[in-house]
Structures are given as C-alpha cells and as structure tokens.
Amino acid sequence: DAGVIQSPRHEVTEMGQEVTLRCKPISGHNSLFWYRQTMMRGLELLIYFNNNVPIDDSGMPEDRFSAKMPNASFSTLKIQPSEPRDSAVYFCASSLAPAGRNEQFFGPGTRLTVL
C-alpha cells in the first residue's frame, strides 16, 4: 500500500487566497483525521471523519476552515481566506474505525506558508 497520500507537499500563498489541501487515506481505512502542527501549539486535531461523516470538528479554528470527505478515498481541507497565522504543517491520517482504538497512519504532510 502507498500509505496516506497528501498533496501538495508544499504550498506558498498570499494572505486572502483560498487554499485546498488534499488527502487520500489508506484503502480500507474508514476513519480519517486532519491535524495541524506548529512549533507553538504542537500537534492539534482539527477534524475527523468516520465512514465519510464528520464526527468532531471542534478543533477547527474558525469558519474560514472547512473539510469534506465526498467518498472513502478522498478528503479536502479548505482555508478561505487564508491568513499568515495559518502557516503550519497540515497532516492527514487514517485508521480503521473506531477512531482512537487502532493505529493511526500519517501522511507526509503539507507545509503551508501564507505570506
């Protein structure tokens, strides 16, 4: 298996622009997670899905952030409009359900820089 796939690996954009991050989970995994990692705050869970349904989005910082999972093999995290404080590494992870009970496998991350 190719593991969790994320794209792009690096994104540099200007403040106010829309940013879309993409994730393909491991085939057969039915839980998907979006995390953000910064030096100041460490690793934070933004949102997670079970069977394509958002279960907990309490970690999403603002309404500027939204996530979708239209099918079992694809998810997006969108930031609109982006701000410099959104600069971070965004990770997608997947696991078998139920969430937290099984090993999570992480993608390589997307390094986002908002100028």
Add this chain to the structure above:
Amino acid sequence: KQEVTQIPAALSVPEGENLVLNCSFTDSAIYNLQWFRQDPGKGLTSLLLIQSSQREQTSGRLNASLDKSSGRSTLYIAASQPGDSATYLCASPIKAAGNKLTFGGGTRVLVKP
C-alpha cells in the same frame, strides 16, 4: 481534560546507550497509548500501540510499558543508533471526547556517533 506530557523535551546520548523516554497522562481511563516517531520534515510513524489491558509491547529494539494507575508509559530503545535520532511522541485517545488522540509535546532525541 486529558493532558499528555513528555519530559524531557530533548535528550542527547552516545551511540550504544539505552534510551528511556517518558510519557505521563492525567486520565487513566484510556483505551490505549500510542508511540510515534517523527523525523524532521516528515510525518509521524506509528511505533507501538499498547492496549489498556496490556502492560508492555515489544518490537525489535523497542519496548513500551504502560502503567495506567500511575498514568505513565515508558518507551525503551535498546542499544541506540544514530538512525534513532528523531522526535518521539506519545498519544492517548480521550474516551470522553470521542476517542480523539491527545499528543504529548514530544522528546527530541539525538544519538551521537
């Protein structure tokens, strides 16, 4: 609220020495405790997952123990190698919050040749 703490934040040892990494958690009602490794600029790699009913889990040179009553887990790495240099994170799912993983801040390890 479950808090997960890792001390020290950084550790430097000579090659061949055994590594001992500590993880503390405040809520003992956990399903499991997971250890991850993160190399610079990379994602997290799952190392070991200890179920709440287990006391330890082993994989090669790695051994992780779990003591729920004291809220502690320890990751031992035997005969460290320069390739073991990385950041090690522990995480535990919060039962009361839908099993979301809460991560410690990590311990950055440097193994000197």
